[in-house]
Structures are given as structure tokens and as C-alpha cells.
Amino acid sequence: MQSRDPFPRRTATPARLVPWLFEVGRTFPGLVRSYLPGQTLDPRTRERVILAVTEVNGCRYCAWIHGSWQDFLGEKGLADADEALLTYARACAEAGTPLDPAPLARSLPPEAVQAVRATVAQIEVSNLVGNTVDGLLARVTRKRPLDPVLTVQELAVVGAALPLAVPLLAAGAALRTASRLAPPVPQAQMPPGGEANLLVHLLAQAAPILLANSLLRLAVLGSPVIVPLGLKAGRTSATVRVGRGQIALDNGIAPDVIMVVEGDVEPLLRLASGAVLQEARNLRIRRP
Amino acid sequence: MDLKDALAAVVGTEHVDPAGDRHLQDVTENPPGQAEFVVRAGTAEEVQALVRLSHERGVALTPVVAGYNVAGLTIPRAGGVVLDLTRMDRIVELDHDAMYVLVEPGVTFAQLKAHLDAEAPELVYTYPFAPPFTSVMANALLDGLNNLSMRHGAMGKWVNGVEAVLADGEVVRTGSGGVVDRWFSRSPLPDLTGLFVSTQGTTGIVTKIALQLQPKPAHRRRWLAFAYDLGSAYAAMRALARTGSFDDVGLMTWPAAKQLFGATGELRRADDEPFAYLFVDITGATPGELEARVALGEDILAEAGVESRFEAEDVARLVPGLAKLAELPTSLDFLLDYPGGGLTWVGSYGPGATWEAGAQRGMDLLVEAGFPPFVVARPMDGGHYYVLRFVACFDKGDPAEVERVRTVMGNLADAVLDHDYVPYKPSADAARRILDRAHPGFVHLLERVRDMLDPDRMMNPGRW
Numbered sequence: 001m002q003s004r005d006p007f008p009r010r011t012a013t014p015a016r017l018v019p020w021l022f023e024v025g026r027t028f029p030g031l032v033r034s035y036l037p038g039q040t041l042d043p044r045t046r047e048r049v050i051l052a053v054t055e056v057n058g059c060r061y062c063a064w065i066h067g068s069w070q071d072f073l074g075e076k077g078l079a080d081a082d083e084a085l086l087t088y089a090r091a092c093a094e095a096g097t098p099l100d101p102a103p104l105a106r107s108l109p110p111e112a113v114q115a116v117r118a119t120v121a122q123i124e125v126s127n128l129v130g131n132t133v134d135g136l137l138a139r140v141t142r143k144r145p146l147d148p149v150l151t152v153q154e155l156a157v158v159g160a161a162l163p164l165a166v167p168l169l170a171a172g173a174a175l176r177t178a179s180r181l182a183p184p185v186p187q188a189q190m191p192p193g194g195e196a197n198l199l200v201h202l203l204a205q206a207a208p209i210l211l212a213n214s215l216l217r218l219a220v221l222g223s224p225v226i227v228p229l230g231l232k233a234g235r236t237s238a239t240v241r242v243g244r245g246q247i248a249l250d251n252g253i254a255p256d257v258i259m260v261v262e263g264d265v266e267p268l269l270r271l272a273s274g275a276v277l278q279e280a281r282n283l284r285i286r287r288p
Numbered sequence: 289m290d291l292k293d294a295l296a297a298v299v300g301t302e303h304v305d306p307a308g309d310r311h312l313q314d315v316t317e318n319p320p321g322q323a324e325f326v327v328r329a330g331t332a333e334e335v336q337a338l339v340r341l342s343h344e345r346g347v348a349l350t351p352v353v354a355g356y357n358v359a360g361l362t363i364p365r366a367g368g369v370v371l372d373l374t375r376m377d378r379i380v381e382l383d384h385d386a387m388y389v390l391v392e393p394g395v396t397f398a399q400l401k402a403h404l405d406a407e408a409p410e411l412v413y414t415y416p417f418a419p420p421f422t423s424v425m426a427n428a429l430l431d432g433l434n435n436l437s438m439r440h441g442a443m444g445k446w447v448n449g450v451e452a453v454l455a456d457g458e459v460v461r462t463g464s465g466g467v468v469d470r471w472f473s474r475s476p477l478p479d480l481t482g483l484f485v486s487t488q489g490t491t492g493i494v495t496k497i498a499l500q501l502q503p504k505p506a507h508r509r510r511w512l513a514f515a516y517d518l519g520s521a522y523a524a525m526r527a528l529a530r531t532g533s534f535d536d537v538g539l540m541t542w543p544a545a546k547q548l549f550g551a552t553g554e555l556r557r558a559d560d561e562p563f564a565y566l567f568v569d570i571t572g573a574t575p576g577e578l579e580a581r582v583a584l585g586e587d588i589l590a591e592a593g594v595e596s597r598f599e600a601e602d603v604a605r606l607v608p609g610l611a612k613l614a615e616l617p618t619s620l621d622f623l624l625d626y627p628g629g630g631l632t633w634v635g636s637y638g639p640g641a642t643w644e645a646g647a648q649r650g651m652d653l654l655v656e657a658g659f660p661p662f663v664v665a666r667p668m669d670g671g672h673y674y675v676l677r678f679v680a681c682f683d684k685g686d687p688a689e690v691e692r693v694r695t696v697m698g699n700l701a702d703a704v705l706d707h708d709y710v711p712y713k714p715s716a717d718a719a720r721r722i723l724d725r726a727h728p729g730f731v732h733l734l735e736r737v738r739d740m741l742d743p744d745r746m747m748n749p750g751r752w
Contacts, residue, residue: 194552194660198561198562201549202606205549206606234562234596235514235560235596236561265598266596266602
């Protein structure tokens with residue numbers, strides 16, 4: 001009688017990998033789209049889905065890489081639709097096989113559903129491979145039986161994944177470093193009392209979201225000089241001064257701004273909330 | 289037996305307390321009142337016994353529910369007993385086919401929403417910009433306005449019938465529920481339900497109320513839009529309401545938006561800022577229906593000269609704290625937490641023809657009194673009439689400011705009446721101003737009704 005494998009996590013075996021590899025194949029366009037600009041799945045949501053699956057599977061390498069990615073992107077509020085995605089992702093991970101995406105289709109368009117399925121499938125494969133590394137280490141350290149056939153099989157999996165895993169780990173390290181170096185978002189300085197116009201109020205409240213990305217914080221707040229920018233949304237305008245770890249806001253366009261971004265309110269809002277490439281064409285940048 | 293023991297004999301000693309501040313004042317400028325006891329009834333039978341007791345002893349009875357009151361409507365003005373109905377919080381019946389719910393007085397908006405979400409996700413009630421812990425029944429009986437009132441009218445219209453205890457302790461029922469065991473409509477009977485709507489508890493204590501529900505559309509969008517003057521704001525509201533295609537169109541002037549973002553004290557409007565913010569709720573049973581309404585809305589706003597329409601969702605993504613405003617019921621913290629704790633308004637319903645002039649006059653009065661021109665408006669009942677509400681936040685601890693608020697609220701009540709608007713949920717002061725201008729026959733009929741139902745004026749005295 002074969003003794004029970006004491007390793008508690010699922011590792012990559014053909015039986016476990018095949019359904020997920022098929023799912024990756026079926027949803028591959030969605031996978032590509034989820035990493036492209038103008039994506040159907042917001043990067044923060046994508047990382048939440050990935051971490052939800054990873055939490056179920058217990059892969060520490062994926063948790064480290066994607067935790068770094070999530071920290072780099074910064075936190076935003078959780079929408080109701082996101083909760084449905086996470087529930088679906090966790091259910092798939094617990095089942096160990098792709099599940100019927102019908103519950104998602106009630107709240108998401110087909111392209112987004114495909115992107116979610118692809119994201120779940122690709123991280124499932126990654127989790128299985130990551131766990132296989134730990135499984136192999138457990139065999140080497142004799143915490144697990146050193147079965148020759150299974151060991152060779154696991155070595156093959158790890159060897160095949162190595163060319164992709166190493167750059168991903170390096171990227172994780174870079175993202176983590178950027179997050180640590182990026183200064184925190186300061187309280188915006190505003191005009192006194194009730195004088196600030198609504199655009200100034202909006203910018204002040206939205207600053208933590210606008211500057212959630214660590215690289216952006218590094219570039220903008222870490223600037224050694226204070227940069228004055230003009231912003232005109234509809235008829236209302238504001239001047240933003242950023243740099244040296246500070247944000248200062250004022251009504252109107254100051255004479256010293258280096259450029260003015262102007263457009264209708266809707267494209268500006270969408271631009272600010274992440275849809276950069278889709279909305280940039282609806283905006284104008286002019287010299288003051 | 290003294291009064292306290294007699295009350296305790298009905299509800300138990302644990303439900304009788306000396307009246308404290310919470311029951312003797314509210315957030316408005318109306319002065320505190322006096323009462324001996326607060327008694328918390330748990331059943332309609334207990335209400336009946338308490339009303340009989342009050343009637344026999346000639347003790348005034350002031351009903352209160354859910355504990356958050358406006359316009360001084362539940363401040364006891366003649367001593368006696370405050371009858372707290374908060375414990376009566378059962379949702380008695382939910383009829384999926386006839387689309388109504390029968391609830392007790394203490395049922396809150398949050399409770400009803402949670403119940404419908406769980407038991408009837410295909411149906412929806414209508415919610416105000418009032419805290420989730422406030423009473424569904426009080427809002428309906430006081431003829432308030434909610435987020436489906438543009439389409440379906442003020443809340444009194446949503447009442448299918450009531451069960452009430454009259455001043456002498458008799459239990460009555462109105463609407464279809466008064467005849468058969470279903471509360472589907474007020475028709476086709478003599479409309480006795482109206483005796484309990486907007487009468488502010490002076491005609492009886494309602495112990496059950498049947499309220500209409502509406503089908504819940506599967507698809508929804510919410511817009512915000514900027515209007516730069518009264519004319520374009522009114523043109524947009526008027527046109528949107530008349531199509532019957534939109535769930536809600538509301539307006540708030542710029543001080544509301546600034547306070548929403550945390551501004552307090554002396555507010556100033558910058559030259560390039562919008563005058564008002566319109567919010568438009570659009571729903572559809574199918575994506576196609578929603579799209580058609582969206583296209584119609586875009587055309588109407590453009591024609592009315594309303595600029596800069598955008599999705600509320602995009603704003604909420606940038607400022608997550610604002611997301612809760614799209615999901616009613618919700619607390620408007622910027623009003624409830626305003627420094628000084630005072631909040632009051634004159635709200636009124638009236639004709640579209642005088643909306644612009646009435647709005648301008650009211651804003652002028654607020655500014656003259658040193659308050660920002662904070663106006664809330666909405667078309668009602670398909671555009672048959674409109675809301676004009678003037679809001680002031682103030683410091684309750686500053687007697688001079690309280691007096692200033694009291695004066696301007698009185699002036700505002702007169703101003704809206706001058707423009708053929710009628711205050712809803714009127715304070716005692718506003719009610720007096722209404723009756724001063726009313727047709728003598730109206731005043732006489734109201735008196736005759738009250739003489740018949742409460743000749744001793746023991747039910748919520750000081751009102752009307």
C-alpha cells in the first residue's frame with residue numbers, strides 16, 4: 001500500500017495541469033488582453049483575482065510576485081462586481097478545475113468574462129508549478145518520500161518553468177523596491193475655507209487614487225523641482241503643483257503653469273480613473 | 289395608580305423611562321419640549337391600551353419612530369407621554385404579485401432594503417437621502433420625497449392603506465385592507481387613508497402601513513451633469529420628467545457639492561464653477577431599453593444646455609467615499625456631521641411655472657441671512673409638480689445663529705407660499721403660515737376632521 005503524500009499543497013501533475021492548460025488555450029485572447037493597455041480587466045482587479053486563487057492554493061512564490069505587483073499598483077476601492085469575480089476565482093481554485101462562468105456573465109461583458117477565466121487559468125498553472133518547487137524541495141530535504149519517477153517529473157516541470165520564473169521573480173523584486181522607495185501621498189494644500197472650487201476638492205480627494213501607482217508617485221512626488229500644471233475640466237480650472245513630496249492645489253490657471261490639460265469632464269475623469277489610452281485622444285494639451 | 293405605574297402595567301417597567309433629551313428635541317431650530325415619560329410600545333394592542341389610557345386621563349401623546357426627526361414634528365409640546373414605536377419593527381407581509389409590503393412603524397429603510405434584497409430581489413422600494421435607520425412609515429405618512437418620486441409621486445401616494453388607533457382607542461383600517469385581507473390599493477373605496485397622510489399623527493397612531501413596491505430593473509446607470517444657471521437646470525428637469533423614461537432627476541446647488549467634499553463655514557462659488565449639479569438615474573429591463581433611454585437623455589441634456597454629463601461611477605472610482613451616494617438609503621454625513629450639529633430646511637411642492645422665480649427668491653433669502661444658497665429640487669410625479677427645498681446647516685450652540693435660522697426659515701416658508709409652493713413636513717410655524725393663507729373652507733374642514741377624530745387635541749398637540 002502506497003503511503004500518503006505528506007506535502008499539503010497541490011503540485012503540477014498531468015491530470016491537474018491539463019484542464020487548466022486547455023482553459024488557457026480556450027481563453028488565450030482574453031489573457032493577452034488582460035495585460036494590454038485599454039484592458040477589459042482593470043490591473044488591480046486582475047491582481048486581486050490572482051491573489052485570491054493563490055491564497056487558496058498556497059503558492060508562496062506567486063503570492064510574493066503578485067503581492068509586489070499589487071503593492072506597486074496601489075489599492076483602490078472594491079466594487080460589487082469585483083466581489084463576484086473573487087467568489088468565482090476562489091470557487092475554481094477550490095474545485096481544482098475551471099467552473100461554469102455563468103455567474104460572471106450576469107454582471108460582466110463577454111470579453112471581461114474571458115479575461116477573468118484566462119487569469120484564473122494562468123495563475124492556477126503558475127500556482128501548481130510554484131508548489132511543485134516546494135514539493136521538490138521537500139523531497140530533497142526528506143520531508144517527503146524521494147520517489148524517483150515523481151521526482152524526475154517534478155524536476156521537468158520546474159526546469160521548464162525556470163526561464164519564465166526567474167524574470168518574474170526579478171520583476172517582483174523591482175516592483176517591491178519601487179513601492180518601498182515611493183513617497184506616501186501627502187495631504188494636498190488647498191485654498192482656505194470654502195474658497196476651493198469643486199475641481200480642486202475633487203483632485204484633493206482623488207490624490208491617493210490618482211497617485212496609487214508607486215512608479216508614478218516616485219516620478220511625480222519625488223521630483224526635485226515643483227512642477228506647476230493647469231487642468232481645465234469643462235469650464236472649471238485648477239492649478240496643481242507637485243514635487244518635493246508635496247501637492248498644492250489652487251483655483252484657476254496660474255500664469256506660471258508649464259502646460260494645461262483640458263477637456264470635457266467625462267474623459268478627464270476616465271483618464272484619471274485609469275483608462276489612459278482610450279481617453280487621451282479626447283483631451284487637449286496646450287501651452288498656457 | 290400613578291401614570292408611570294399605569295404605563296408600566298401596559299408595556300412593562302423596562303419600557304417606561306423619564307423623557308430625556310433624545311425625545312425632547314431634534315436637529316432643527318425648533319425649541320426643546322417637555323414630557324413626563326417615554327413609553328415604548330411593542331404591539332398594536334399595547335398602542336391601543338396606551339391611547340385609551342391617555343384618553344381617559346387627558347394626557348397628551350406624542351408619537352415618535354426610529355428616533356431621527358425633523359421640523360420639530362415629534363417634539364412634545366403639551367407634556368404628557370412620548371410614545372416610542374421603535375420596537376414595533378416587524379415586516380408583516382410581502383406580496384410579490386400585488387407588489388406591496390405591510391410594515392410596522394419601527395421598520396427602517398435599511399431593514400426593508402435588506403429584506404427585499406433577500407426575499408424579493410425582483411422588487412424595490414424607494415429611498416430618501418435620509419439615514420438608513422429612519423422610519424419607512426414616517427417618511428410615507430409625512431408625504432416625503434424619495435428617489436422614485438419623480439416617476440411615482442410623493443410618498444403619500446405609495447400608501448395602499450393603514451391600520452390606526454384613533455384617539456379614543458378604536459382600531460380602524462383603510463384601503464383595500466379595510467375590506468378584504470389584502471392591501472393592494474386605496475381604490476375603489478372612499479379614500480380614508482388620506483386622513484392619516486400629512487396630518488402628522490394628529491388623527492391617530494398608525495400601527496401598520498401597506499406600501500407599494502416597484503419592479504426592479506436589471507440595468508442601471510447614473511449620471512451627474514453640470515448646469516450653469518437656473519433656466520437650463522429647470523429646462524432639463526422638465527424635459528426629462530415629461531418623457532416618463534427616467535427614474536430620477538434631482539438637483540443640488542453648488543454649496544451641497546462643496547459640503548459633500550468637506551467644506552464648511554463661509555462657502556464661495558468660483559466664477560468658473562457650475563451653479564447646480566443634476567443627477568439622473570436611468571434604468572432598463574434590458575440593455576436595449578437602457579441604451580434607448582441613455583440616447584434620449586443625452587439629447588435632452590444637450591438641448592437644455594446642460595454641459596459636462598458624466599458617469600457617477602467614474603467619480604466614485606476616484607473618490608470611493610462618494611460611491612455610497614449612489615446606493616440608497618445612505619447617510620449624508622456632510623449634513624449630519626456639520627459643525628454645530630444643526631440642520632434644517634423648508635421643503636415645498638409646487639408648480640413648475642414658478643420654480644425658477646421661487647428658487648431665486650429662496651436663495652436670495654438664504655444669502656441675505658448669511659447662509660449659502662443650498663437648494664435641493666426634483667420634478668415629482670412625472671413632472672406634475674416640483675420640489676423646492678432650502679437647506680441650512682448651523683451651530684445649535686449659538687443662540688444668535690439659531691435665531692437667524694428661525695427667522696430665515698419663516699421667511700422661506702412665506703417665500704415659497706408666495707410662489708404657490710406648499711411646505712411639506714411643515715414645522716408648527718410653517719403650518720401656521722400655510723393655514724393663514726389657506727381657503728377658509730380648507731381650514732374649516734381640517735378642524736372638523738380633527739374635532740371628530742381628536743376633539744381634545746391630545747394626539748401630537750402643537751401641530752397644524
